[in-house]
Amino acid sequence: MREGLILKLSCPDKPGLVARIAGYASEYHANLVEFNQFTDNERRSFYARLELDTSKLEISVDDFMAGFEVLGRAIEATWNFRRFPYKMRTAVLVTQTDHCLNEILWRARLGEMTIEITTINRNRQTCRSIADKAGIPFHFIEMKDDKEKGFREIERILVEEDVELAVLARFMQIMPTWMCDRFAGRMINIHHSFLPAFIGANPYRQAYERGVKLIGATCHYVTSELDAGPIIDQEVERVQHYHTVSDLVRLGRDCERSALAKGIRYHVQDRIIIEGSRAIVFPD
Amino acid sequence: MREGLILKLSCPDKPGLVARIAGYASEYHANLVEFNQFTDNERRSFYARLELDTSKLEISVDDFMAGFEVLGRAIEATWNFRRFPYKMRTAVLVTQTDHCLNEILWRARLGEMTIEITTINRNRQTCRSIADKAGIPFHFIEMKDDKEKGFREIERILVEEDVELAVLARFMQIMPTWMCDRFAGRMINIHHSFLPAFIGANPYRQAYERGVKLIGATCHYVTSELDAGPIIDQEVERVQHYHTVSDLVRLGRDCERSALAKGIRYHVQDRIIIEGSRAIVFPD
């Protein structure tokens, strides 16, 4: 893989932003490999993602990043750089079902997601053998009696393992507010319905009762309001009257796997900028 | 078009139903052109739709229909027959936007829906020229000051015109309960969201605010509970962060046209059996 930098940026909209930002890169011979921008006219905001080839950079990468500060402040931007290639340290939190964990492992192994994985489970040993076969750490958390203690334990592991992204891969437990806040923008959930329909428990049963003709899954960032965080991706599957709840569960798994995989991929590639309750996603 | 009969039936499930029902048709030389059945194991109910070619019927069609009563009662069924070819007398209720009306007229003209149309509008003259060009009656209802009077007027027209199906083709007015009850199972609405998400007014604005990645439209039967009737069809379209509310309106129109067209087609072909809050749809 090439060496380079990703720059993600948001700022108030004003004339000349693209020229100035691209100009800075060009000035020091950082070549634009991919460039995405979006101007939100309702909010008067500007968002951009630049993928830069730094192989011919005139200065050091550190100097390039540090030097951007003058321009960044001038345009009142929030920004961050990331060097690649890199592997994002990722924790996958699971409970019982393993299809999402399997999907993540499979895609990571194929190079679709450049992540380094650790697994965290509560109460059950169900996914241990999958983690073991893949040679990935498996942390077992006892949460039956004292949930708060369990969450503190999870927090400890995330910090200790230096985790940058926490993925709730069908982790059937509502996160406490402090945890949502602690990992804001770094915790992704897969909800097994087409949000905002069927928030909370048993969405497939809810979908069945309502008689919908499409079921879905939603990958979103976790916020303290249940299932209300910024949406990254949604997938749907057509269903018919003869599908039982367990058929919906079966068909929905494919939506869940696909939506979660896209969500992680986009996050890991720094393709997402969160803006309030919405996610700006520059897909690849 | 061939001549024939459609038989739609529901009853408690028990062994031998298919053999007995198909046996009755066979006995009098009504040939099965299409046969659909569904057994709901949760409710222990049986549903079927038979399309019969009656060209070689041994007895008269009237005798055939009348004679079914013995079997129908024996199996405790609810059923109805419909002779075809036929045109269903259909009223299209509109307000301002005309894309759904246009779609219905176009498909009816192509023979995709065998309906005979009358148009009803409230307050505005916007769709009059479309109706006029198509040579279709246009009834204008004044509803500004006295809504109840307007609904009574609509009821009068539906009855007078002998309307079998009322289609709310973006008729932006909540139906009173008495009207929903009066036309239960005969009034179809197109809601411009993926129900049960975004019930009520301005669903595209709601969808934009929530930042969904798919928008949709839902065709459903009207019941007294707002946007909660049995769903016939749902269509979705992928959207991205750069789509404004007016983009969603534009993209959503295609979902609305498509979902409504399917809903009407299935209803007119007697392909739908309503069971509580769900619709059993045998698609063609």
Place this chain on the structure above:
Amino acid sequence: MREGLILKLSCPDKPGLVARIAGYASEYHANLVEFNQFTDNERRSFYARLELDTSKLEISVDDFMAGFEVLGRAIEATWNFRRFPYKMRTAVLVTQTDHCLNEILWRARLGEMTIEITTINRNRQTCRSIADKAGIPFHFIEMKDDKEKGFREIERILVEEDVELAVLARFMQIMPTWMCDRFAGRMINIHHSFLPAFIGANPYRQAYERGVKLIGATCHYVTSELDAGPIIDQEVERVQHYHTVSDLVRLGRDCERSALAKGIRYHVQDRIIIEGSRAIVFPD
């Protein structure tokens, strides 16, 4: 799982078939759990699939199957019965890529496909560790020097292992005619394009060169004409100008996994009737 029988049948169309077939089942108290039929008016042929609950059967299942012969002959039918629950002995033939094998193993483990698997590979050891971890036999075939010998070896294994279904899960080798004939209707392939577009080698490269906006995968039965056998399922994914050939390969994998999984599931559940170059599929 319940005990029961699946009856799959095709015959020339004539009046009264549904009544007679369902009548036979009903006569001996085999209850219809699911019933699908299709009349092809162009060919004047009739096709049906019956799923029967035999728990209350008056006679033995063997007698029931044997006794059908009188009716079957009278209506000039081709038919077969299958008792369930059963596991279909399935060989998965692979070369290098493992995503299809992984998908099959995963779905089989979840019970989505009731199969018992053996793995066959040629030339490479790439999938051995997957088979080993899953505790599934792995047969290695050396085909570099003498392909015909390799195919004879594969045939021997399929026969020895009593394999009922052979799945070419990205088995990059053209089957000899004798082998296609030998396993006609029992050998399924996944082709990595939307057939009949891009037959043969490197379909993703072909798709890229042609500049298509949708790529796909096709699951079909293997016949002696390359990539021309009856199609069971097709899946597509939207692509854009910026997707390289390797992006198409990545995105296409999801189509391949999904189409192949559906194809196997339908075959294993006896939901497919092959009619010339077309496959009649009664989906679940």
Place this chain on the structure above:
Amino acid sequence: MREGLILKLSCPDKPGLVARIAGYASEYHANLVEFNQFTDNERRSFYARLELDTSKLEISVDDFMAGFEVLGRAIEATWNFRRFPYKMRTAVLVTQTDHCLNEILWRARLGEMTIEITTINRNRQTCRSIADKAGIPFHFIEMKDDKEKGFREIERILVEEDVELAVLARFMQIMPTWMCDRFAGRMINIHHSFLPAFIGANPYRQAYERGVKLIGATCHYVTSELDAGPIIDQEVERVQHYHTVSDLVRLGRDCERSALAKGIRYHVQDRIIIEGSRAIVFPD
């Protein structure tokens, strides 16, 4: 609608292009409303589309366009400017079926496509009443006896009417090579299959015979090689074994309408850059 400029450009890839191009716009206070770029690493080419708000332009729009020539030449670019708002003079060529013409008229009326339409028909009067009702010119071309003469007549009208875009909206006639060349990049066709499958006549019949599970439509630029021009958009619809050829025709119409509408919209908004046999499309 705002006033502004669209700049479409392609050139050999080299460092600093975005900065230089955006820099030029910024220099004279042309504000970037939308910016899309694509670097084709295989061809080492760069493509961009800029939508510029010129309301605060320091110089005249003419001077701005003229002044770009220095930079354009320096980077060896091919480019063109277009001022908006504008209406593209568009000819719709039809034969018998009218659903595509209807769709175009409907979308144009809603403002989804900013075009001014003229209609051309050969041999039949079928679409005359639609054109008349819409108040659009209708040119009737007699092509039965002398096709070449007919094509010359069409050319004459296109030139006379100052047509910028010719749309073959199910115009069932193969264009002569000289005509394809004459209107290269300005003539769009809707083919009623998922190209490159089922090139030429009767694609729905071909699709039926092949037993595909998805049918489609392809909107593409016309080139002298039949159905082989750059693809703009493709749409698909799922079909099943029970769908007859006429069902495929019916279901396919929706794909055709949708794909053609997108194709025209993208062309009219200058969102397409043709590169050999491929079309770079920056969707909105």
